[in-house]
Amino acid sequence: TQLLEQSPQFLSIQEGENLTVYCNSSSVFSSLQWYRQEPGEGPVLLVTVVTGGEVKKLKRLTFQFGDARKDSSLHITAAQPGDTGLYLCAGAKAGGFKTIFGAGTRLFVKA
Amino acid sequence: EAEVAQSPRYKITEKSQAVAFWCDPISGHATLYWYRQILGQGPELLVQFQDESVVDDSQLPKDRFSAERLKGVDSTLKIQPAELGDSAMYLCASSPNTGITGELFFGEGSRLTVL
Numbered sequence: 001t002q003l004l005e006q007s008p009q010f011l012s013i014q015e016g017e018n019l020t021v022y023c024n025s026s027s028v029f030s031s032l033q034w035y036r037q038e039p040g041e042g043p044v045l046l047v048t049v050v051t052g053g054e055v056k057k058l059k060r061l062t063f064q065f066g067d068a069r070k071d072s073s074l075h076i077t078a079a080q081p082g083d084t085g086l087y088l089c090a091g092a093k094a095g096g097f098k099t100i101f102g103a104g105t106r107l108f109v110k111a
Numbered sequence: 112e113a114e115v116a117q118s119p120r121y122k123i124t125e126k127s128q129a130v131a132f133w134c135d136p137i138s139g140h141a142t143l144y145w146y147r148q149i150l151g152q153g154p155e156l157l158v159q160f161q162d163e164s165v166v167d168d169s170q171l172p173k174d175r176f177s178a179e180r181l182k183g184v185d186s187t188l189k190i191q192p193a194e195l196g197d198s199a200m201y202l203c204a205s206s207p208n209t210g211i212t213g214e215l216f217f218g219e220g221s222r223l224t225v226l
Contacts, residue, residue, distance in 0.1 A: 033213055035217075041219055042202050042217030042220045043215075048213070091213070098159065099144075101154045
């Protein structure tokens with residue numbers, strides 16, 4: 001059974017701090033996505049990583065895919081209150097149709 | 112910008128009643144997904160369609176849940192009878208490909224409360 005574990009489950013930080021959240025699995029994925037979800041809304045796609053070791057940057061967000069394509073991290077530099085939300089990682093296996101989600105990391109950035 | 116449309120946004124019902132949710136995916140997206148998200152958890156796949164065909168419904172409680180996508184465009188998810196444990200956010204998503212890259216575009220969701 002595929003399982004994506006995210007850590008930490010909850011993170012509360014001050015505006016301006018840096019943070020890293022993790023997504024780990026024992027399975028290999030052909031691609032991995034990060035989504036951000038605000039309360040009462042659907043998840044919004046942030047980024048897709050497909051190559052082992054790949055690093056992608058989206059303004060203050062840096063995403064990395066592990067060399068073995070089993071894990072990923074999201075680093076936020078100088079967090080802002082607008083970064084508050086639930087960050088979900090999701091993985092898709094090669095040739096398969098099913099995308100599975102982790103339980104998410106709930107981030108709260110205090111002004 | 113094209114969006115996935117869902118309705119209703121909110122539904123309150125009593126247990127044993129029937130409930131239906133509707134989803135209209137982004138035009139041209141062949142793959143449509145229904146996920147259930149319980150508060151504090153990640154989305155869990157209920158059913159996945161490729162055009163009008165079901166490709167995965169292994170996690171759909173078929174004794175009470177049904178889903179259809181008759182013309183390969185919009186879709187309906189039905190629960191009958193609803194139970195207290197069905198209270199959750201029901202998310203519809205679509206994808207322009209066969210799921211190889213796994214990029215999903217979600218609607219705003221339908222929040223169900225069963226009393």
